Amino acid sequence: MARTIPIIKLYNNLLVSIQVDLSDGLVAELKEELTSEIQATNARGLIIELSGIDVLDSYIARSIGDISSIARLMGTKTVIAGLDPTMAHSLVEMGMTLEGLETALNLESAIESLAAGESEIAGLEMDEDFLLGLSH
Amino acid sequence: MNVGSEIVGQMSRYMPETMARGILHYALRKNNITESELGNELTSNMISTLLKGIDLFVDEPDNCIMCKERLLTLSGKKAMPQDDVAVMVEIRHENDIVVARNHAKAIGESVGFSKADQVKIATAVSELSRNIVRYAGSGEIRISTMDAVGTRAIRIVASDRGPGIRDLDKIMAGQYRSKTGLGLGLLGCKRLMDEFGVETKPGQGTKITIRKFLEL
Numbered sequence: 001m002a003r004t005i006p007i008i009k010l011y012n013n014l015l016v017s018i019q020v021d022l023s024d025g026l027v028a029e030l031k032e033e034l035t036s037e038i039q040a041t042n043a044r045g046l047i048i049e050l051s052g053i054d055v056l057d058s059y060i061a062r063s064i065g066d067i068s069s070i071a072r073l074m075g076t077k078t079v080i081a082g083l084d085p086t087m088a089h090s091l092v093e094m095g096m097t098l099e100g101l102e103t104a105l106n107l108e109s110a111i112e113s114l115a116a117g118e119s120e121i122a123g124l125e126m127d128e129d130f131l132l133g134l135s136h
Numbered sequence: 137m138n139v140g141s142e143i144v145g146q147m148s149r150y151m152p153e154t155m156a157r158g159i160l161h162y163a164l165r166k167n168n169i170t171e172s173e174l175g176n177e178l179t180s181n182m183i184s185t186l187l188k189g190i191d192l193f194v195d196e197p198d199n200c201i202m203c204k205e206r207l208l209t210l211s212g213k214k215a216m217p218q219d220d221v222a223v224m225v226e227i228r229h230e231n232d233i234v235v236a237r238n239h240a241k242a243i244g245e246s247v248g249f250s251k252a253d254q255v256k257i258a259t260a261v262s263e264l265s266r267n268i269v270r271y272a273g274s275g276e277i278r279i280s281t282m283d284a285v286g287t288r289a290i291r292i293v294a295s296d297r298g299p300g301i302r303d304l305d306k307i308m309a310g311q312y313r314s315k316t317g318l319g320l321g322l323l324g325c326k327r328l329m330d331e332f333g334v335e336t337k338p339g340q341g342t343k344i345t346i347r348k349f350l351e352l
Contacts, residue, residue: 055262058321090256095320
């Protein structure tokens with residue numbers, strides 16, 4: 001079956017850009033497909049780009065939080081990009097702050113943020129090697 | 137008279153007839169029906185694709201607002217006497233949530249609400265219609281606008297014949313969180329709107345009325 005929301009692989013990251021009205025069924029479908037795609041591609045990062053959607057209600061927001069938590073358990077970092085300011089307002093007013101979710105203004109900064117995360121990890125590994133080297 | 141030519145007739149007051157016809161055909165194609173299958177009444181899906189069509193094809197947004205209101209009145213066979221424009225969306229399936237919130241947004245726009253308020257109204261409607269699907273199985277969302285001196289308002293009434301809401305006080309005090317998120321949805325809905333009222337009886341159903349005002 002063709003995917004309603006395409007999942008694109010970009011270097012080590014997966015990218016979904018949501019450009020359709022999100023029904024509950026579609027959100028559930030996306031959750032499942034992203035999980036299996038993360039497993040199949042071993043992606044380090046996941047970018048969910050939301051500039052094309054009109055409404056982000058509590059269910060959709062919570063589902064995106066769920067996707068991010070599942071991804072984290074699988075070793076993948078999620079960044080939400082392109083959240084419209086009107087929707088950000090609406091979410092905050094409702095009392096949903098999307099805590100624990102990393103966000104970026106747009107796709108470019110999301111990619112930069114994931115790239116920075118990668119180099120931090122690389123840096124950390126180097127430090128460990130260095131420390132190990134010292135102890136020997 | 138066929139509702140198709142009625143639609144074209146109404147829209148032609150605001151745009152060239154060829155464009156009106158084009159938008160009708162666009163909406164028919166999107167809904168996978170022919171003009172003869174249109175029958176005598178407009179479905180909510182048909183209305184929302186027509187509104188979308190206007191957004192896509194018409195250049196002057198000012199003309200759009202009046203034209204959209206015309207279309208909404210056309211579908212207003214269930215119009216409420218005290219209100220200007222009314223749309224009723226039957227909520228039976230989760231896809232109806234999307235239909236209801238798109239209507240709310242379009243009507244909010246036609247009233248003159250800011251983009252931010254349109255999003256809030258649509259979000260509130262999304263929460264209410266989801267509660268209907270989840271907890272009552274089916275129900276309806278009625279959206280109407282009110283026009284008074286110095287102020288305009290949008291009113292949404294969500295009603296169902298479901299099990300009713302227990303622990304309403306706790307929910308509204310923010311002391312209750314269900315796994316499914318009913319608490320946050322209702323509370324969020326209240327925070328997003330200017331007025332929020334609930335009538336609920338165990339075993340008989342729930343009626344929630346919300347309003348948002350636009351100062352002129």
